[in-house]
Amino acid sequence: MRIGVIGCGGRMGRAVLREVLAAPDLELAGGVERPGHPDIGRDLGLLVGEAATGIVVRDDLADLLAAADAVIEFSTPEASLLHARACADRCRALVIGTTGFSPEQERELWQLGERLPLLVAPNMSLGVNLLLALTEQIARALGPEFDIEILEMHHRHKIDAPSGTALKLAEAIAQAAGQTAPRLVHGRQGLSPRQPGEIGVHAVRAGGIVGEHTILFASEGEEVALVHRAYSRQTFAEGALRAARFLADKPPGLYSMLDVLAG
Helix, strand or coil: CEEEEECCCCHHHHHHHHHHHHCCCCEEEEEECCCCCCCCCCEHHHHCCCCCCCCECECCHHHHHHHCCEEEECCCHHHHHHHHHHHHHHCCEEEECCCCCCHHHHHHHHHHCCCCEEEECCCCCHHHHHHHHHHHHHHHHHCCCCEEEEEEEECCCCCCCCCHHHHHHHHHHHHHCCCCCCEEEECCCCCCCCCCCEEEEEEEECCCCCEEEEEEEECCCCEEEEEEEECCCHHHHHHHHHHHHHHCCCCCEEECHHHHHHC
């Protein structure tokens, strides 16, 4: 299976490159960056401290799509939509790990999913996706007597807050409570007593924290906490490659990491 990497010069792009080069069942189709990026022309192997591959960073997405069976990308919502449209035109499998999509952008992705095998996940970690399922199960079992707070921590360079994973966790909690949308309170300041059914969400941005999510369930008499910590970006890269392998023989459709875990 030939894998292409969009945004190959970024932190996650490089992590994906390393995993592709190390995987015996995968072949690197190429990597692209935006025009003018300083890594254009660099060998993809040397870019990540490995042996030269003879394949250099390019800025031509069309050439990459012609060579790849599946494409993986972590970028920005606007760029991801452009790339998804191009992949849809060629019916190329696409794995998107980008976060921060607006509701309108998400709707367009759902529509594009009718034309290509598309997997979109705010977090490619297998553990986090199990956490999503456990969070919904525990929220349903404990019921409204338990208050719920979400704390997420990431590195100083992360742009969006709260994280896409935190928002997905809140959606899972709301679904368990029968709500159409989560009632979020972002931090607390001044006179801010808790209201029934609300979910507190707190975002921390500091240093080089790869990613940490804590879901706290608390009643007057006890507390339950679920915690996931990512120690390396390779965790997300491994999940992205597992997602790409999953899409290899799938028809057009919008898939999730829960589909990967189930299938």
